[in-house]
Amino acid sequence: MIVMILEKVTTGLRGELTRWLIEPHSGIFVGHVSARVREALWDKCIQRKRGGGVIQIWSTNSEQRFAIRMQGDTSRNLVEVEGLQLIKIPGEFPKADRLNLLLEDQDK
Numbered sequence: 001m002i003v004m005i006l007e008k009v010t011t012g013l014r015g016e017l018t019r020w021l022i023e024p025h026s027g028i029f030v031g032h033v034s035a036r037v038r039e040a041l042w043d044k045c046i047q048r049k050r051g052g053g054v055i056q057i058w059s060t061n062s063e064q065r066f067a068i069r070m071q072g073d074t075s076r077n078l079v080e081v082e083g084l085q086l087i088k089i090p091g092e093f094p095k096a097d098r099l100n101l102l103l104e105d106q107d108k
Helices: 011-017 035-048 095-107
Strands: 002-007 022-025 028-031 053-059 066-072 077-081 084-088
Touching (some): 002 011, 002 035, 011 035, 035 053, 066 077, 066 084
Antiparallel strands (some): 002 028, 022 028, 053 066, 077 084
């Protein structure tokens, strides 16, 4: 299984992906392709994304049972913590930072 999310890319690139995957929502593509086709789709998106961004998620034999990769201008960031891939929303404090801010306020 593969999921590709395209942000701010041309309609031509999105149209090319519909040859291999279905587009249940604008910019989101889902399907089941071989690893070779997955890599070819990734390469095509990276070459033609222009100022946009590409996210690819696919099933794999890992602890999380999937892998993620991102390239370009996406609204999220990929962070790896102790071997786990997590998503960070820019502008939000991690829980530890929030706790530190609360503790600092209590000390004042």
